[in-house]
Amino acid sequence: MGRGKFKGKPTGRRQFSTPEEMLAGTSRRPRTFKQEEAEAEDNEKFEEESEEESEEDSDGERRKGTQGIIEIENPNLVKPKNVKAKNVDIEKTTELSRREREEIEKQQAHERYMRLQEQGKTDQAKKDLERLALIRQQRADAAKKREEEKAAKEQKKSEARK
Numbered sequence: 001m002g003r004g005k006f007k008g009k010p011t012g013r014r015q016f017s018t019p020e021e022m023l024a025g026t027s028r029r030p031r032t033f034k035q036e037e038a039e040a041e042d043n044e045k046f047e048e049e050s051e052e053e054s055e056e057d058s059d060g061e062r063r064k065g066t067q068g069i070i071e072i073e074n075p076n077l078v079k080p081k082n083v084k085a086k087n088v089d090i091e092k093t094t095e096l097s098r099r100e101r102e103e104i105e106k107q108q109a110h111e112r113y114m115r116l117q118e119q120g121k122t123d124q125a126k127k128d129l130e131r132l133a134l135i136r137q138q139r140a141d142a143a144k145k146r147e148e149e150k151a152a153k154e155q156k157k158s159e160a161r162k
Helices: 019-024 033-057 098-118 123-161
Strands: none
Touching: 098 123
């Protein structure tokens, strides 16, 4: 049978509640505000009762699924450490991880080496100082030679003028 000019939506036709369904409360109409409010109050009462029971059973820790039934100690499971500000122990020192400890040791060793390097006590520093002294000596010799050559040129010029 034809539906007319316009096709209906592919999701289906509109459903209307009969007066009998509305009286029985099984209608497909959306709930009214009063019905939703009453249902929310019932849920709150139920949640309060279930919270009281769960607090008695488990010490504030809610478990999902079968975890509440079966107690398993997983050594690989890392439990979150949530510490409140008032419970923080200030004097307690935290142990560093291996990587952090090695990083700090590496930095301290480097600082120690640089201090010795500045004082000239390391092998590399000694070699550098010897090289530096040799270069200074070569430069001093070259400067002295240049001065002698310059003086010799000046003397030749002065003799040529006379």
